[in-house]
Amino acid sequence: MNSEKLLIIGCGDLGHRLARRVQGDFQEIIGVRRRIPSRIADNPVQYLAMDATLAADYRQLASLAPSVVVITMTPSAFTDAGYQQAYVTSCHQVCHYLGQQAVPPRLVIFVSSSRVYAQNQGETVDENSPTVPQGFAGQRLLEAEQVVRNSGLPHCIVRFSGIYGPGRSRLLNQILDGKVSRDNTITNRIHADDCAAVLAHIIRQHTADSPTVYLASDSLPVPLSEVVEWLAAEMKVPPPAALETPATLSGKYCSNQLLLKSGFVFQYPDYQQGYRQVMTGGE
Numbered sequence: 001m002n003s004e005k006l007l008i009i010g011c012g013d014l015g016h017r018l019a020r021r022v023q024g025d026f027q028e029i030i031g032v033r034r035r036i037p038s039r040i041a042d043n044p045v046q047y048l049a050m051d052a053t054l055a056a057d058y059r060q061l062a063s064l065a066p067s068v069v070v071i072t073m074t075p076s077a078f079t080d081a082g083y084q085q086a087y088v089t090s091c092h093q094v095c096h097y098l099g100q101q102a103v104p105p106r107l108v109i110f111v112s113s114s115r116v117y118a119q120n121q122g123e124t125v126d127e128n129s130p131t132v133p134q135g136f137a138g139q140r141l142l143e144a145e146q147v148v149r150n151s152g153l154p155h156c157i158v159r160f161s162g163i164y165g166p167g168r169s170r171l172l173n174q175i176l177d178g179k180v181s182r183d184n185t186i187t188n189r190i191h192a193d194d195c196a197a198v199l200a201h202i203i204r205q206h207t208a209d210s211p212t213v214y215l216a217s218d219s220l221p222v223p224l225s226e227v228v229e230w231l232a233a234e235m236k237v238p239p240p241a242a243l244e245t246p247a248t249l250s251g252k253y254c255s256n257q258l259l260l261k262s263g264f265v266f267q268y269p270d271y272q273q274g275y276r277q278v279m280t281g282g283e
Contacts, residue, residue: 003027006203007066007105009052009094010073010086011045013167014111017196018070019045022203030064052090058097065103068203069094071148072111080136087144095151107206108155109199110148112141114188114215116159119252122186126255127159127213149212156202156210161217161254165192166278172231180228180240186251188221191274194266201264211262217254220270227271234279 004026008015011031019029023044031045032052050057052073073090075082091110098105115138116131123129133139148155164171174180190198198216232239268274 004067005030005064007061007064007069008032008045009069009071009090011047012072012074014072014163014192014195014199015070016043016045017192018199019043021196021200025204026067030061030066032061053085053093055093055096058093061097065101066098066105068107068109069098069105070109070111070199070203078137080140083137083140087140088147091144091147095147095153098153099151104153106154107203108148108151108153109202110145110155110157111199112145112157112159113138114159114161114217114252114254116142116145117252117254120250122249122252124253124255125215127211127215127258154206154208155212156206157213158198158202159213159215160195160198161188161190161215161221163192163195164189164274164278168192169278171227172235172275172278175228175231175235175240176237178238178240180224184223184225184249186221186249186253187224187227188217188252188254189271189274190216190218191268191277193277194218194268194274197267198259198264201262205262211258214259214262215254215256216259217256218266218269218271218274219256219260221253222271223249223251230272231275234275 005028006026008031011033015031020042029045031047032050034051036047036049048060050060071094073086075086116133117125118132118134119125131142133142145157229239
């Protein structure tokens with residue numbers, strides 16, 4: 001049996017989906033979160049209750065010696081302080097803990113976001129595009145990325161665009177309630193199952209020459225109005241009124257070409273396939 005151990009810091013829905021995909025690759029999968037969840041079917045994770053922002057709590061992990069570490073945090077609040085704690089402070093603590101290990105991990109993955117890009121005039125962005133975020137969320141994520149980069153540990157930063165899937169039905173509920181934004185911003189998204197598949201893909205194919213940053217988004221970025229009109233038709237509800245198309249689009253197009261070039265294949269390459277899975281009630 002493989003003797004490798006996987007440590008997932010901030011092990012929520014995405015961590016659970018990843019664990020199910022790679023359970024045959026690891027001898028142990030340990031998930032760290034503040035509170036241990038109730039039992040989930042087909043869940044191979046062994047949970048530890050700890051606060052990833054507190055140095056003292058890492059004593060529980062002193063003898064673990066993880067081979068792969070995935071940092072996938074969720075802020076307690078959409079505030080600067082919440083993002084500082086969840087991302088920057090946690091990354092400092094994780095990297096300090098890993099730096100004390102006799103045998104460092106072969107890979108540290110930090111789950112970041114396309115929020116680090118500020119482009120908003122229809123530009124296409126990729127892993128090499130400038131990152132000068134204007135809001136606190138993007139700024140703190142970029143700061144956390146830098147902590148991981150400066151750690152000296154083998155790493156990969158994954159910038160996911162808007163994650164949707166089972167349990168992430170905000171847009172569907174807004175359409176049903178007739179409360180969808182009228183703007184025509186370009187939207188980028190990725191299904192939660194594909195997020196987990198991206199992380200599993202990186203874990204399995206990582207070498208010393210692998211990219212250290214991936215932008216992970218599906219293959220069909222489109223204006224929000226297009227998504228809303230299609231979903232309304234699928235749900236057989238009236239489309240929201242006044243979905244005018246402005247002369248110029250706002251937002252950006254997220255390119256997934258580097259990810260595709262690495263050999264990754266999307267299960268849901270566009271919003272239509274992905275939302276059909278959500279609407280039919282799949283997990």
